[in-house]
Amino acid sequence: MEITGNKSIREKHVAVFAFPFTSHPRLLLTLVHRLAAAAPTVVFSFFCSKKFNQLLFAEQSCNNILPYDVSDGLPEDHTHALSLEERVNMFLAVAEDELRRGVGVAETDIGLRINCLVTDAFFWFCGDTAKAMNIPWVAVFNGSPYALSTHLYTDLIREKLTTPQLIGSATLNDEITVDFVPGLKAVPIGDIPNGVVLGNLESPVATMLHKMGRALPTATAVSVNSFEELDADLTKSLSSKLNNFLNIGPFNLISKEKTSVKFDEYSCISWLDNQKTRAVAYICFGTAFILPPHEIVELATALEETKTPFLWSINKDSYKHFPEGFLDRTSGNGTGKVVAWAPQDEVLNHVAIGVFVTQGGWNSVLEGVGAGVAMICRPNFADNLINSWMVARVWEIGVRIHGKFTKDATRGALEQVLSQRYEKIEALKDLAEKAVQPNGSSDKNFKALIEVITTGHLA
Missing domain, CATH: 3.40.50.2000 (Glycogen Phosphorylase B;)
Known part of the structure; x- marks a missing residue:
């Protein structure tokens, strides 16, 4: 070399x-x-x-x-x-x-x-x-x-x-909490990362x-x-x-660079510039989680029925799972933009973003905190579950989808987060910046x- x-x-x-x-x-x-x-x-x-x-x-x-x-x-x-x-x-x-x-x-x-x-x-x-x-x-x-x-x-x-039916079991029991780990808030056993006591x-x-x-x-x-x-x-x-x-x-x-976005292949920022303040749902589930087809349909349907403006970053292979006509309708009326990649940190810090829909990966959660944006978490694996618990129940800076996306649950989560101000996330943002x-x-x-x-x- x-x-x-x-x-x-x-x-x-x-x-x-x-x-x-x-x-x-x-x-x-x-x-x-x-x-x-x-x-x-x-x-x-x-x-x-x-x-x-x-x-x-x-x-x-x-x-x-x-x-x-x-x-x-x-x-x-x-x-x-x-x-x-x-x-x-x-x-x-x-x-x-x-x-x-x-x-x-x-x-x-x-x-x-x-x-x-x-x-x-x-x-x-x-x-x-x-x-x-x-x-x-x-x-x-x-x-x-x-x-x-x-x-x-x-x-x-x-x-x-040590209950035999718990150790190694895939059955989650949210009534059982882990409340004895030093420094850790009480967490339902089902939200402890897989492989610690379950799975x-x-x-x-x-x-x-x-x-x-x-x-x-x-x-x-x-x-x-x-x-x-x-x-x-x-x-x-x-x-x-x-x-x-x-x-x-x-x-x-x-x-973070305080200059203009260096790479924005799909013109996400210019699209956001034309949206109302704190009105847009930014949706991205990271690099390791591919949302199942039926959940794509449920999430898309909820967005369209609630008329929520959205920017959705999702791999192109998943485009075929959107409801028929969804892409044409939402892009045609200006309420939605679907891209294969977005400059996430710059997007989250745009004044138009009102909610971050995420899998709850740690880096995504920190980016949401750093931008002062409330979250809707749909956890998948690893630390997603415990992070989502912290977001919704401990820090109270967002809500969590339990299980999978359904139209009704997604509608409720969008309406809840976009209709209220999460003051605690502003406080966390200030602490992070300091x-x-x-x-x-x-x-x-x-x-x-x-x-x-x-x-x-x-x-």
Whole structure:
């Protein structure tokens, strides 16, 4: 590999190992770009699958961030479509060996011994790798701190909830709440991430998360995309459990450019410019969740019957599931716009947006908070459920669709959110903005993270 930049000024070498699925690589690289800008004498070797490296490094490059491809574990001759779970399982089978191989390649290429491991927190084995190399391990958790807490206390949760019909069961019982985890508000058992106490506890993903929860207390530092003021009790609890627990977000507020939108292929912003203030529903379910066809119909029907203006970002393969004539009718009368991609952060911060319809992924929730936009959450998997619980029942900054979209439930949710002002989200927005300002809590934590990565400890 050709090494660019001024090699003579490189003093430290950090290996970064990304989890090559959904939004994980992009979020980790966003953090690494911030680290690289703050520590110009450090070179970062970024390990991810070839697919993501080609995509991410085509968009932006940096002299002291170098991409290295690792195997995704898929056999070269595979022909049939694989589910996300199948692909994750295949990658996990080779991940540890791929990291060790990549470390050797990068050290030879760059001519510097690796001084620190910065990895997706999912890679529990990196604690042992870092210990064997006698270097710090910095774990980056890309989900919500609420989900993180459940993984750290999985053994406690399983010990307390030992009823045979609960453990491993797919049957959810909302009358049972988890109210004994330090720092965590009472949460229905059905909203605890799958694999902690419900579902297949022996699956590779559940096993990975369980091992992660046990390993993270050995990490030199654990960072999350959040801010301390969102939940002081939870921050205190996690800080007591983890070494150097660092809230360093919200990322979207830190990376936001105050200039015009650089890329808006479908002219979303100009369309929003012609809409009424706080009247539009922005709909997007992230990169990993494809809304089932019947739910597309129910959601579309509710939008049309309530005459709610909407901007809907959805993959083109799903267009065929819209009700007959829906696209022509709504685009023709100016009430709706359907696109294959939207500049989400800029859209959410537009004055026309009145509600964000989301799956409740952590990064989407933080973007909604950062924009001061109330939410309608239709959770799907992973931390979506506990995040949606927080949005609707704890922070009271939106509502939640229980189960699937139906026309009536969607109509009620739209009417409720668009007809009232959610003052609490404005308060959270203000706290988030203060956290990322100079000398704010997240700014101070980021400087602490730089200290750990460059020196191996806090001053």
